[in-house]
Amino acid sequence: MQVRISDGTLTEVMPRLSEAELQVSRHRVSGFLSTHTAYELLPESGKVVALDIDLPVKQAFHILYEQGISMAPLWDFCKGRFVGVLSASDFILILREVRVTFYMQLGNHGSNLTEEELETHTISAWKEGKAYLSRQIDGRGRAFSRPLIHAGPNDNLKDVALKILQNEVATVPIIHSASEDGSFPQLLHLASLCGILKCICRYFRHCSDSLPILKVPICAIPVGTWVPKIGEPIQRPLAMLRPSAPLSSALNLLVQAQVSSIPIVDDNDSLLDIYCRSDITALAKDRAYAHINLNEMTIHQALQLGQDSYSPYELRTQRCQMCLPSDSLHKVMERLANPGVRRLVIVEAGSKRVEGIVSISDIFRFLLG
Incomplete structure (x- = not known):
């Protein structure tokens, strides 16, 4: 909204949201999620992929x-149940320096992760080594050996969302078993x-x-991670890297x-690309993981692996989903609800200078807070 001040110029006035309006909005979102179940998330058709733990x-x-x-x-044939997940984060840990400790624990005293070792060591062995690593790293065995976080088709959406947020996972398998003892589970x-x-977007669209909160610009609410303005305290720094930085840094x-x-930016902090955890799987292309040096390969080179054609430093809008600080929460939510979009980079209009980043998790922590 614009208003004219005494000297005749126009200035932007950000809509304000009262505490009462905030609580009303949160209550209505919570009420909707509590009365709808995970069953409604199931597509009419599709596929799910599970991996044998001995793979x-x-x-x-x-x-x-x-x-x-x-x-x-992950499926354990001997136990007849799902026992965990294998994610891109596992491969990041495998490819980082901590792999040395892991393989020493398994009796391998070499310092390099070879293709042969990837071929012979199973997912089960990695999970055991990962639990050992967690104890060595933080002394607490932090949640790496926890049971599988899952939900049933009749669980309400609020409980499912809270499971994802509280356990800091990207997804929760929906598993159904017709038996009371949980045998013969179906993914x-x-x-x-x-x-x-x-x-949420479909229900409240009309x-x-x-929900008064939907009309408020994201810059006016405490959501996301932002580059601090001059004089502002740094709550949580926004990590950014140059395309020439080594992959190990990312x-x-x-x-x-x-x-x-991690937003990938030029010398003016303008957005060029983004490196995500899931991008690690591109190293499987032509077995790149077997012959690369993480300290020598640049982020730009790593991103090129998954692209057939990619002009140097050309912004790929399909990968780099953006929004403006002035965009409403409703607009941001609608964009984040698109398949494959998990975060939006907040940029300055015109220059695409990075000002922050907002993820789906940020939105849910705010709405359910």
Whole structure:
């Protein structure tokens, strides 16, 4: 909205949201999610991919790449149940320096991860080594050996969303068993916040007036991670990298900063690309993982692996989904509800200078807060 001030010029006035309006909006979203179930997330047709826990790591790596997915539930044939997930984060950990400790624990005293080792070591062996690593790294065995986080088709959407947020996972398998003891489980779907957000947007699309919060610009609400203005305290720095930075820098940031993506920018901090955890699967192409040096390969080169044609430093709008600080929360939510979109980079109009980033998780923490 624009208003004219005394000197005759126009200035932007950001809509304000009262605490009462915020609580009303949150209550209505929570009410909707509590009365709808995970069953509504199931598509009319589709496929789900699960991996046998005795599958070699190398084969699993290639399956994720070929199927275009970043994670898959793990099936233990001996136990007759799903026991965990294998994700892009696992491959990031495998390819980083911590792999040395892992393979020493398994009796391999070499310092390089070879293609032969990927071929012979199973997912099960990796998961055991990962649990050992977690104890060595933080002394607490942090949640790496936790049971599978899953939901049933009759669980309400609010509970599913909270499971994803509280356990810091990207998806929750929807598993159904007709037996009381949970035997013969069926994997129905992989629920994500994107699917739940799509339900919210569809439900409130024609009655947005009932959610006053939807009209407020994202710059006016505490959501996302922002580049601090001059004089503002730094709450959580926004990680950004240049395309010439080594791939090892990106992988280290993804793990240490506990983020799922990193904007790739030029010298003026204008957006060029984005590196996500799921991009690690591109290293399966032509077995690149077997002969690369993480400190020598640049982020730009790593991103090119998954592209047949990519002009240097050309912004790929399909990958780099953007929004403006002035965009309404409703517009941001609608964009995030699109398949494959998990975050939006907040940029300055014209220059595409990065000002922040907002993810689906940020939206749900705000709405359910």
